[in-house]
Amino acid sequence: MRHLLALLAGCVLASAAMAARAQDKSGDEVAKYREMLADGNPADLVELRGEELWKAKRGPKNASLEQCDLGLGPGVVDGAYAQLPKYFPDSKKVMDLEARLVYCMTTLQGFTEAEVTKAWFTKPGKEADMEALVTFVGARSNGKPINVANRHPQEAAMAKMGEYIFYRRAGPQDFSCAICHANDNKRIRLQELGNLTTKEGAGTAMKSFPAYRVSQGNVWSMQRRLIDCMRQARWPEPKYLSDAVIALEVYLQGKANGTVMQTPGIKR
Amino acid sequence: MRYKLFVLAALAGMSVGAGAAETASLVAKQAEKMFLESFRSDNPKYWMRRLEQDEAMRLCSTYKDNPPAKIRQQIQLKEMATIRYPVDGKLIGDWMEGEKLASSGRGGHIGFIQPDPRGTPRGGNCYACHELSPREVAYGTIGPSLKHFGRTRGNGEDVIKYVYDKVYNSNAFSACTNMPRFGYHSWLTPEQITHIVAYLLDPESPVNGD
Numbered sequence: 443m444r445h446l447l448a449l450l451a452g453c454v455l456a457s458a459a460m461a462a463r464a465q466d467k468s469g470d471e472v473a474k475y476r477e478m479l480a481d482g483n484p485a486d487l488v489e490l491r492g493e494e495l496w497k498a499k500r501g502p503k504n505a506s507l508e509q510c511d512l513g514l515g516p517g518v519v520d521g522a523y524a525q526l527p528k529y530f531p532d533s534k535k536v537m538d539l540e541a542r543l544v545y546c547m548t549t550l551q552g553f554t555e556a557e558v559t560k561a562w563f564t565k566p567g568k569e570a571d572m573e574a575l576v577t578f579v580g581a582r583s584n585g586k587p588i589n590v591a592n593r594h595p596q597e598a599a600m601a602k603m604g605e606y607i608f609y610r611r612a613g614p615q616d617f618s619c620a621i622c623h624a625n626d627n628k629r630i631r632l633q634e635l636g637n638l639t640t641k642e643g644a645g646t647a648m649k650s651f652p653a654y655r656v657s658q659g660n661v662w663s664m665q666r667r668l669i670d671c672m673r674q675a676r677w678p679e680p681k682y683l684s685d686a687v688i689a690l691e692v693y694l695q696g697k698a699n700g701t702v703m704q705t706p707g708i709k710r
Numbered sequence: 711m712r713y714k715l716f717v718l719a720a721l722a723g724m725s726v727g728a729g730a731a732e733t734a735s736l737v738a739k740q741a742e743k744m745f746l747e748s749f750r751s752d753n754p755k756y757w758m759r760r761l762e763q764d765e766a767m768r769l770c771s772t773y774k775d776n777p778p779a780k781i782r783q784q785i786q787l788k789e790m791a792t793i794r795y796p797v798d799g800k801l802i803g804d805w806m807e808g809e810k811l812a813s814s815g816r817g818g819h820i821g822f823i824q825p826d827p828r829g830t831p832r833g834g835n836c837y838a839c840h841e842l843s844p845r846e847v848a849y850g851t852i853g854p855s856l857k858h859f860g861r862t863r864g865n866g867e868d869v870i871k872y873v874y875d876k877v878y879n880s881n882a883f884s885a886c887t888n889m890p891r892f893g894y895h896s897w898l899t900p901e902q903i904t905h906i907v908a909y910l911l912d913p914e915s916p917v918n919g920d
Binding site for chain 2: 563599602603606607609610611612613614615616617618620621622624625627628629630631632633635669670672673674676677678679680681684685686687689
């Protein structure tokens with residue numbers, strides 16, 4: 443742990459120096475982090491904690507999540523992330539991993555929804571359980587291709603609505619997702635923006651979430667990522683697990699379909 | 711809601727039968743509702759108003775930022791007519807003030823997780839998308855390079871007016887551009903825009919230096 447932290451601190455310093463010199467090479471920065479972190483992604487620890495949480499008997503019903511059905515049957519974790527979001531007949535909703543985990547925590551463990559969604563993202567000094575669980579489940583899809591075929595009519599509808607929202611402009615800067623993410627090889631300041639409308643761009647993004655963000659010092663789930671992009675768009679704040687965010691995920695996972703998962707990614 | 715979603719789902723899967731335009735407008739209707747219902751109910755009303763679209767936004771969204779020529783023309787004319795000028799009529803201000811505005815990407819972030827502190831001045835954030843001064847290497851590439859803009863375009867009356875108008879309402883020249891409409895939204899005041907004009911055009915400005 444200490445070793446990892448020292449390594450990370452080193453990276454941050456090195457990156458500041460690099461940023462100062464960075465010209466058209468902002469990508470190098472992240473490549474360097476990756477090299478330096480090759481023998482230990484700090485998110486590996488988060489993943490371990492997620493596994494413990496998954497197995498621990500918790501909540502009013504004193505149950506673990508081991509019987510949670512993530513779409514491949516009760517208890518199947520391997521490959522589960524790669525086929526989400528997905529329509530679930532029991533809830534009659536298209537759910538992403540986080541929505542599904544909340545469903546299992548309420549039905550299996552007896553927590554209230556408010557309890558498990560209150561601290562859904564990590565704040566300084568308080569690592570969120572949700573992020574640990576997402577990191578654990580995400581990593582158990584590594585090596586598997588993203589596979590959201592949108593076979594169910596509701597999945598197909600969500601993909602369409604996600605696409606609509608992707609191009610929907612609003613706010614005092616006229617922003618939509620597309621203005622930042624529908625062109626190749628663009629960056630905002632020094633941050634590279636993938637073209638999420640192509641398989642390559644969407645694949646690069648979607649295969650690597652949940653991801654460890656070096657600038658934040660913690661793991662970000664896709665919910666966290668998209669809710670922050672809406673903040674950058676100068677929009678109000680969406681609800682955690684809202685349909686709009688899940689629809690965007692369905693759309694983007696669909697674009698990324700076939701890309702082999704490799705999480706937790708490492709991001710700026 | 712569930713029933714409508716089902717109808718929509720059925721339509722989404724259809725290629726013949728329902729016209730493509732009809733399907734698209736049904737998707738739009740459903741998606742609009744779902745989008746607006748996806749925001750926290752404790753967002754103040756005046757924040758939620760940011761999600762309302764004017765006609766230009768609506769058209770650009772519908773055509774995925776690539777409207778047919780006729781609609782492009784229509785948007786541009788309408789946007790041109792929104793441009794307002796400073797009372798004293800002077801369109802070129804102080805490049806040093808302009809530089810501050812061009813460099814700042816702050817202001818206007820709302821929400822509960824990481825909003826800008828109340829009263830944070832809004833920047834023009836030009837460097838997010840444009841290269842300007844050759845000395846600033848941290849620039850984005852969403853827009854074209856504006857390095858040496860005044861050196862290459864000159865700073866005559868027509869150029870001054872063009873830059874003012876462009877920053878005030880970018881869509882007056884290129885409908886559905888990725889560049890925000892800074893004056894139109896009152897994100898920047900007319901006076902602030904004159905400072906940005908100076909930053910691009912003043913021979914003393916670093917934008918036109920080496």
